[in-house]
Amino acid sequence: MASRRNFLEKITVSAVGIPLLYNPTSLFGAAEKPYEGPILKVAIMGLGSYATRVAKAMEDCQRAKLVGLISGTPSKIEEWSKKYDIPEKNCYNYENFDAIKDNPDIDAVYVITPNGLHKDQSIRVAKAGKHVISEKPMGINAAEGQAMVDACKAANVKLLIGYRMHFEPKTVAVIQMRKDGEFGQPKFFQGQSGFTIGDPNQWRLDKKLAGGGAMMDIGIYSINGARYMLGEEPIWVTAQETKTNPEKFKEGVDETIQFQMGFPSGAVANCLSTYNMNNLDRFYMTGDGGWVEMQPSTGYGPIEGRTHKGPLTQPHVTHQTLQMDGMAELIFEGKQPIVPVNGEEGVKDMKIIDAIYKAVKTGGKIEL
Template identity: 55%
Template sequence: MSTRRDFLQNMGLGIGFASLAPTLLQTTQAAGISQNPAPKLRVALMGLGSYATRVAEAMKTCQSAVLTGIVTGTPAKIPVWKEKYALADKNIYSYETLGELKNNPDIDVVYVITPNSLHHTHVIQVAATGKHVITEKPMADTAKHAEEMIKACEKAGVKLLVGYRMHFEPYTREVIRMLRDGEMGTLMHVDNYMGFRIGDPTQWRLKKDLAGGGALMDVGVYCLNAARYLTNEEPLWVTAQETKTDPVKFKEVDETITFQLGFPGGVIASCATSYNVNLERLYAVGTKGFVEMSPAYSYGPIKGRTHKGPLNEPVVTHQTLQMDGMADIILNGKTMTPAVDGYEGLRDMKIIDAIYESIRKKGVKIQLG
């Protein structure tokens, strides 16, 4: 416990993690003070693919979030998930019965992990039940859809969060802290890369109508989101270029995109993303030093170094931290910087839209604003 507590305290998140509550509780109990345990965030997962499985496994060690339900269109998965995660029958939904969530007091939030283009519909459907929503990144397939999702959640009075896993990750937090504290001097340049060689050519990520786009949507969003939190600014313009070496496999979606974001302070973030190249790096250099993370965005272990030497942060399960952190946001109204809310997702979606526009217009600068 102490290692984890020390780690959380060292993260500089600026939010009080609900996961500390049980420890405090033990202390008060030991002192003979009677108190109910802190409530946990009760989560239903929607879309039971491989990433949902990863989240479910990670939540086993959450201290302030617990998996209580599922939404699935595949009946065969139900017995497996019921057994594995001790789910009650009444907390198991199909897409047809989704509306009944509104009467279920055992579920606080639905984490939408369906294909990108379905986030829009699913988030709006969940919001209509009065439940909070987490949507996996990318938030949507277009900025227009992202805006509609925000409006729907605001109208329903529910919170909307986006699965920005790295915002909770210790190396990333430490790098942000170093930049904010001026340890790299004035930030001058950023390179962010994220790509991998995608497998199964029949998967939904390669279908335009489900994925919305290709590598940029799926993993390029890490690079552009990182560029924003490294600079702590919103870009003024974007330029982008595309290349496709396998027009059969990548018939419907982008294979490799390079893009550049121009920030008010003068930084140009130079980024690349791919479904056909292994790439993974975050690099920020200032007038007094640099920081490199590589790997930088995958599930870990993350590795980092700066002009002062290697970074040594705790190796954690990202999704565990994310869900504990989101519990604190949803249950306790905590805030964090950078945010993980719908507006944060919308800003990325506007940039993604602009990147595709720049590619269509042969690389010309698209002003953001």
């Protein structure tokens, strides 16, 4: 009996934070009732590597379905339309996609193009009357983000940002622990986000298309993580930049930035964002009643973590599958994730990034 009880306890703990949607069979093998609600019909704009990952994840969605494609590359349209059985009438290029206004097959467009294109493309989608899902960062600065928020409000459509971690089970469990006071008063957060970037000619190292460098792409995870782990909004930032390869990381494209944030309660965050070091995907937070460490903390594979109470044991589900089903639930039923994924949430991160870049230039403490 003891071993069975331990097994049941482990199963119960593991299931925390996972919707029943992803438990197709119960503990004793009985099938859950299939989902019969509305399906969010999504077109993907920009058919690159991350879009490929999203499309594959959506094959396992029950509330969202890939129904349309937008790309400037005809060969990709042809390849994807065959693979995902997308009809020609739901395929567009960057010049004619405004015509989705007259296509009832499409409810939302997931914009997965370079950062510098998000604002204009998202506003065009909104004016076409479709919900907008923008990959993060939502733009290249807070002004662009706010313009997207305003345009979507004017068009009466949703603007959601691709914050997949807000649906990830171990992350959700940690945030709930913090909300429940299990860490006491949070005091300190450390975020390390980085990897060694390859091809020097890629768009992520192009100031016009990326809006910056590592901070835009990977540092934003530590910014967002600090906010949801500590449960507060920062009131100041300081930052220092290190650049060892100015040929690869040209003016306006950051290679490595260390940054610090202060919060109203007195909690502080110390973070690193880099395109020049591997094995950096770690969050650590401590309070006066406990602590949590997550490593990897934001990668695509299974998140791993432990707290003062023991290891996090929630099962891994592909992040983008949870994200897209969660966003469908938000759009159709108004159900909000534990941390928002709306445009306003995206603007908060962009304001902090703006302040970090300003702190790097001035060497000063920037009040938020």
